[in-house]
Amino acid sequence: LGKQTDNVLLKTLKKQIEDYMQDNTYLQGIKDCLPTLFGYISIGFAFGVVGVASGLHIFEVFLLSIFIYAGSAQFIFCSLYVAGAPATAIIVTVFIVNLRHLLMSFSIAPYFTRYSILRNVGFGTLLTDETFGVAVVEGGKKHWLGGRWMDGLNITAYFVWILSCTIGGLFGQYFPNPERFGLDYALVAMFIALLVLTLHHLPKHKLFHYIKLIIYVFISMYVLTIFMPSHLAVLLATILVATIGVATEK
Numbered sequence: 323l324g325k326q327t328d329n330v331l332l333k334t335l336k337k338q339i340e341d342y343m344q345d346n347t348y349l350q351g352i353k354d355c356l357p358t359l360f361g362y363i364s365i366g367f368a369f370g371v372v373g374v375a376s377g378l379h380i381f382e383v384f385l386l387s388i389f390i391y392a393g394s395a396q397f398i399f400c401s402l403y404v405a406g407a408p409a410t411a412i413i414v415t416v417f418i419v420n421l422r423h424l425l426m427s428f429s430i431a432p433y434f435t436r437y438s439i440l441r442n443v444g445f446g447t448l449l450t451d452e453t454f455g456v457a458v459v460e461g462g463k464k465h466w467l468g469g470r471w472m473d474g475l476n477i478t479a480y481f482v483w484i485l486s487c488t489i490g491g492l493f494g495q496y497f498p499n500p501e502r503f504g505l506d507y508a509l510v511a512m513f514i515a516l517l518v519l520t521l522h523h524l525p526k527h528k529l530f531h532y533i534k535l536i537i538y539v540f541i542s543m544y545v546l547t548i549f550m551p552s553h554l555a556v557l558l559a560t561i562l563v564a565t566i567g568v569a570t571e572k
Contacts, residue, residue, distance in 0.1 A: 363483070
């Protein structure tokens with residue numbers, strides 16, 4: 323009986339190792355990124371069009387995509403640029419809007435404690451709302467995440483985003499009024515789709531819990547916008563409701 327038990331344990335361990343080696347590959351990360359690429363392409367193209375329509379040069383669109391690498395922040399940059407906001411106001415606003423990436427990095431950091439600080443900085447630097455969503459779902463199913471898998475996911479999204487924004491900038495001259503085609507709504511539409519896909523895989527008790535948290539976010543944002551600018555309200559509402567979510571999740 324002891325030998326049979328040992329054999330079963332060895333087979334189980336071997337299967338787990340094989341699954342780990344298969345899933346923790348750069349190629350698997352690329353494959354898991356593919357469903358989100360339609361969002362990157364559409365949003366990136368829309369930003370390129372909006373950026374050029376806002377008076378940015380195609381090279382400036384390219385550089386923003388490389389160094390900011392955040393759809394919401396890049397659209398906000400264009401809005402503030404057109405409004406004639408000073409550089410300091412643009413920098414501070416973009417920084418505040420992108421602070422959510424710090425929260426997302428904290429959320430998945432426990433999966434990568436076995437890697438060096440430099441590697442973790444790389445994971446966090448290229449983390450986006452979309453790759454975070456994919457990583458959370460993957461981590462929830464398998465209870466671990468691999469570094470090579472994360473690199474495949476992040477780097478694929480990064481290069482597709484840069485390419486999409488640049489191509490959108492090249493075609494921007496043909497769309498002098500992007501709002502007419504609803505391109506300014508593309509970012510919101512992608513976030514809605516990501517939310518639906520994430521909630522779809524949750525059990526009922528967690529689904530109701532997260533729906534309540536979403537309602538809390540809307541209420542918090544509405545109340546906070548009475549007392550402060552909207553970008554600060556978004557950040558504080560996110561931190562407040564995330565704290566409530568962690569404290570009440572079962």
